[in-house]
Amino acid sequence: MTFFTIVTRGLMRRPVRTGLTLAGISIGIAAVVALVGMAWGYEKSIGKQLDVIGIDMIVSNMGGGIMPKVFDANVEEKVASLPKIKETTSLLMQLISVEDAPMIMVSGRKWGGFTWHQLKVVEGRMIKDEHEPAVVLGRLAAEVLKKKIGDTVLLDSEELNVVGIVDGGSVVENGAIILSLAVMQRVTLNEGKVNFIDIRLQPGTDKNGVTETAAEIKKIFPEGRAVKASEVVGTSQGFRVAQAMSWSTSILAIAVGILGVMNTMLMTVFERTHEIGILLAVGWRKQRVMLMVLFESALLGLLGGILGVLLGAAGLLILETTPAIKGMLEPDLSPKLLITSVLIAVVVGLISGLYPAWRSSRLSPAVAIQS
Amino acid sequence: MAENAPSASTPSVYEARGLKKEFDGGKVAALRGVDLDVREGEFVAITGPSGCGKSTLLQLLGSLALPSEGSLKFRGRSIPDMPDPAHYRSHDIGFVFQAFHLLPTFTVLENVQIPMFEGGLTKSQRRDRAAELLESVGLGHRLTHFPSELSGGERQRVAIARGLANGPSVVLADEPTGNLDSANAEQILDLLLKLHRDRKVTLVLVTHDLGIAGLATRTIRMKDGRVVSETSPSTPSPANHP
Numbered sequence A: 001m002t003f004f005t006i007v008t009r010g011l012m013r014r015p016v017r018t019g020l021t022l023a024g025i026s027i028g029i030a031a032v033v034a035l036v037g038m039a040w041g042y043e044k045s046i047g048k049q050l051d052v053i054g055i056d057m058i059v060s061n062m063g064g065g066i067m068p069k070v071f072d073a074n075v076e077e078k079v080a081s082l083p084k085i086k087e088t089t090s091l092l093m094q095l096i097s098v099e100d101a102p103m104i105m106v107s108g109r110k111w112g113g114f115t116w117h118q119l120k121v122v123e124g125r126m127i128k129d130e131h132e133p134a135v136v137l138g139r140l141a142a143e144v145l146k147k148k149i150g151d152t153v154l155l156d157s158e159e160l161n162v163v164g165i166v167d168g169g170s171v172v173e174n175g176a177i178i179l180s181l182a183v184m185q186r187v188t189l190n191e192g193k194v195n196f197i198d199i200r201l202q203p204g205t206d207k208n209g210v211t212e213t214a215a216e217i218k219k220i221f222p223e224g225r226a227v228k229a230s231e232v233v234g235t236s237q238g239f240r241v242a243q244a245m246s247w248s249t250s251i252l253a254i255a256v257g258i259l260g261v262m263n264t265m266l267m268t269v270f271e272r273t274h275e276i277g278i279l280l281a282v283g284w285r286k287q288r289v290m291l292m293v294l295f296e297s298a299l300l301g302l303l304g305g306i307l308g309v310l311l312g313a314a315g316l317l318i319l320e321t322t323p324a325i326k327g328m329l330e331p332d333l334s335p336k337l338l339i340t341s342v343l344i345a346v347v348v349g350l351i352s353g354l355y356p357a358w359r360s361s362r363l364s365p366a367v368a369i370q371s
Numbered sequence B: 001m002a003e004n005a006p007s008a009s010t011p012s013v014y015e016a017r018g019l020k021k022e023f024d025g026g027k028v029a030a031l032r033g034v035d036l037d038v039r040e041g042e043f044v045a046i047t048g049p050s051g052c053g054k055s056t057l058l059q060l061l062g063s064l065a066l067p068s069e070g071s072l073k074f075r076g077r078s079i080p081d082m083p084d085p086a087h088y089r090s091h092d093i094g095f096v097f098q099a100f101h102l103l104p105t106f107t108v109l110e111n112v113q114i115p116m117f118e119g120g121l122t123k124s125q126r127r128d129r130a131a132e133l134l135e136s137v138g139l140g141h142r143l144t145h146f147p148s149e150l151s152g153g154e155r156q157r158v159a160i161a162r163g164l165a166n167g168p169s170v171v172l173a174d175e176p177t178g179n180l181d182s183a184n185a186e187q188i189l190d191l192l193l194k195l196h197r198d199r200k201v202t203l204v205l206v207t208h209d210l211g212i213a214g215l216a217t218r219t220i221r222m223k224d225g226r227v228v229s230e231t232s233p234s235t236p237s238p239a240n241h242p
């Protein structure tokens, strides 16, 4: 028999309570994994999209909701004239509910801009010209909306023909409805407005060049801001909302986990006052009794964490394939997230065990043994 | 004070002076000033009516509780001021309770090993030593049983083996036969007497049984939290005789 035997015996002697506590922690940790995995996945897929298109910087308005506010399309010309800039294009993008899909990206792109180049038609054809009242669908968007070539999609009040299905090389692109900027402006009553300018810089532009360019854009367009593509996700309003939500929900989940384990450990300590009295009476040091209680709660955390990570990962994988969400996210289930989550669970276990451990070591052997 | 063998020059194991213990913030006075000497190798019996403070005194000797007042020394060291009372409890003494106080979810063999976690033994040394101790109390065939599967007498023998886990020189026993029938009580008593005789263990035993008390080197009678008389077999008449 080892010290560890004593610790595990303590948990096994109360299978129901141990099971319930494990369920509590694992649900908390599963929530953390699912929410943070989604937020990180969102970040990763946007990063990938910008990379595939070859966007170096993005200009947008500072305010706005999930998507930034619109501004005058003529800002693009002024930005394009800056020295370090090789090429620009502009977009009007909205994240809106379309027919059965609760949230879908609708991306109106300036005709001829470089954001069209990487789209590969997999079915049907490309939009003919700037004014054709038609859209192409990313592959995932087509699946989510259950649309084929020849169908129409209702955007605001206008039916637009689906003329092609495209592969854009990233989840974000494939999850979008893509149409010409002019049509998008007309349909959404945003004539002459855009909300993004995408920039490609001259080859060899260094960090300083980027910073200078950002400053110059700020002069041209004071209420806007220009960010490097690699930083765009962190500064995006939508991402920040998603991130804040996932973390605040995670913190809540962790707090619930702490309460659960602490409750179990406190009950265990109260219930085992007599046994702890015996341990103290036969000469166990207070520290050893505390260690026993802490090990028990840390072990609960570890087991709950592993269970929770499996649960959360499974949940995300299932979520990923549900029709309503398909194509909207590419969950990030990196080892970093999984290990962090298990570690969080162990720390939760340890924190919850602290007070019960301290309390158990304060017992007087004579009093405890009589209870 | 008339005192026979062991002689007064034998070093003392316990030395209590004016020992008091109060409960509930002074409402209950369990001990009201006890003076007591226990010498190396003695077998001291403590008797007295229920509630007179016998268990309380033994708890103080065993460092299971702290005195409210007075001094209490173990081989010259103050028990309440010990920097490591756990070591004293695990190595210097073995405590035997009336109610056995075994851990129900651990086997007999595991129960005896519990105090050994405070010693430097390896896993297999702990096991072997526990098996040896259980063999010596006649329970070599019961190692993997749980306490609930044993008779009262067997449980108490496990508790004695546990008390001897780290080879103490003192055994404190609080009515160890109080929950047992006479046959089992006799076995337990024989076991304790053998320890006292063969291993020279100092034995302090609380009992209601005057027959048991008659076997002791000295018998201490208590009443209302005080020592009222001391008897040894050579001076059988009560000392509180005028």
Ligand SMILES: Nc1ncnc2c1ncn2[C@@H]1O[C@H](COP(=O)(O)OP(=O)(O)OP(=O)(O)O)[C@@H](O)[C@H]1O
Pocket (backbone or CB within 6 Å): A367, B023, B024, B028, B029, B030, B048, B049, B050, B051, B052, B053, B054, B055, B056, B057
């Ligand atoms: N934890 C406690 N809190 C309050 N009072 C206590 C406590 N422990 C003991 N007492 C009181 O102290 C007195 C002495 O108790 P103690 O248990 O020492 O008696 P005893 O001589 O061992 O009795 P018995 O022969 O019945 O075991 C009793 O009046 C008892 O009620």
Ligand SMILES: [Mg+2]
Pocket (backbone or CB within 6 Å): B054, B055, B056, B174
């Ligand atoms: Mg008693």
